[in-house]
Amino acid sequence: MSIQAKIIKAVTRRTIKRHGLNEQQLVRHLRKVFNDTPVLTLLPRKVTLNQIREPQFEGDHLSVSNPSTTVLYLHGGAYIGGVTKTYHNLAGRLAKQLHGEVYLPLYPFAPEHPFPAAVNRVMEAYEYLLAKGKNPSDIVIAGDSAGGGLTLATLLHIRDKGLPQPRCAVLFSPASNAFPDDKVMAALDPSDAMLSADIIRTVIDVYLPNQEDRKHPYASPCLGDYSGVCPLLITASTDEVLYPDGKQVRKAAEQAGVRVKWIERPGLFHVWPIMVPFLPEANRDLKSVVEFIRTA
Numbered sequence: 306m307s308i309q310a311k312i313i314k315a316v317t318r319r320t321i322k323r324h325g326l327n328e329q330q331l332v333r334h335l336r337k338v339f340n341d342t343p344v345l346t347l348l349p350r351k352v353t354l355n356q357i358r359e360p361q362f363e364g365d366h367l368s369v370s371n372p373s374t375t376v377l378y379l380h381g382g383a384y385i386g387g388v389t390k391t392y393h394n395l396a397g398r399l400a401k402q403l404h405g406e407v408y409l410p411l412y413p414f415a416p417e418h419p420f421p422a423a424v425n426r427v428m429e430a431y432e433y434l435l436a437k438g439k440n441p442s443d444i445v446i447a448g449d450s451a452g453g454g455l456t457l458a459t460l461l462h463i464r465d466k467g468l469p470q471p472r473c474a475v476l477f478s479p480a481s482n483a484f485p486d487d488k489v490m491a492a493l494d495p496s497d498a499m500l501s502a503d504i505i506r507t508v509i510d511v512y513l514p515n516q517e518d519r520k521h522p523y524a525s526p527c528l529g530d531y532s533g534v535c536p537l538l539i540t541a542s543t544d545e546v547l548y549p550d551g552k553q554v555r556k557a558a559e560q561a562g563v564r565v566k567w568i569e570r571p572g573l574f575h576v577w578p579i580m581v582p583f584l585p586e587a588n589r590d591l592k593s594v595v596e597f598i599r600t601a
Contacts, residue, residue: 306572307585314498314574323501331507332416336386346393347582349401354393357408361433364410365389367396374405374598375439377471379427379459381450381576383504384480384512385414395579395591399447402595408434412455415512424458424523431459432468441469445598449576450547451512453479457526457554460534470535473601475594477540477576481527481550483509483519489549496544499575505546527553531561538566538597540590542573566597 322334348354348367355366376399380387389409396407410430413422434444448456453476460474490502513519522529527550537558541551548569558565570577573586578594580587 317499339382339386342391348397352397368406372406374403376407376445379448379452379455381452383508384451444471447475449477458523473536483525531558536564540568543571545575
């Protein structure tokens with residue numbers, strides 16, 4: 306593990322309160338942590354950044370000239386926070402290396418807008434790209450953590466609506482299960498430097514206040530039928546409480562005949578690939594992501 310990874314783990318352990326917060330306290334705390342990103346934006350040369358404010362899509366657009374690949378990237382934040390600025394470094398490098406463009410949509414947060422508000426808004430973003438004439442075979446949907454859960458929900462939603470699937474999807478430590486195994490999470494809790502079993506359980510209550518909603522595949526994508534869904538790349542750290550979520554999605558997808566590229570790393574932390582260009586492990590695994598997208 307790199308020195309940079311050790312520093313990030315130490316900082317997140319000190320920054321994020323992992324235990325003992327009720328719903329209101331957790332929302333306030335995570336919004337403060339996730340919405341005030343300290344990361345310096347270093348965009349590659351010839352990548353432009355613009356904001357889009359249209360009825361069907363609000364968010365950021367990073368692009369090279371004449372892009373050939375379109376990435377719809379759904380940011381993480383436990384369904385209750387997060388900002389697109391955190392992802393400009395990753396999006397800029399995806400745009401540069403894919404000779405493409407990246408759309409970073411805004412979507413509504415719980416508890417003000419619980420499930421399925423975010424799922425519906427992200428679906429609108431995909432339909433926005435189709436309406437702009439983007440070829441589905443040139444579109445990639447990607448996301449991390451809650452954004453990974455939204456990515457999976459969107460793939461199932463696309464299939465259920467009879468729309469064409471994108472080329473592929475990329476998932477960094479996806480959240481996928483509103484019925485986590487308490488024993489498994491408790492075993493992983495001490496090694497997770499960012500999240501905790503306590504946080505996961507509280508986030509589920511905030512995002513999915515209606516117990517019946519939790520069984521829906523758009524809320525618990527690990528319960529979904531992945532027949533007809535595009536190829537997936539999934540990353541997960543063996544040290545994080547969401548490690549089982551990724552494994553369950555992999556199993557469900559492979560049972561439906563979906564091609565899955567699986568990348569797991571011991572010792573690393575939740576959604577480490579988003580930490581480009583500052584984390585060596587993220588830079589390394591981004592190469593695998595780009596190669597997967599190119600050959601999917």
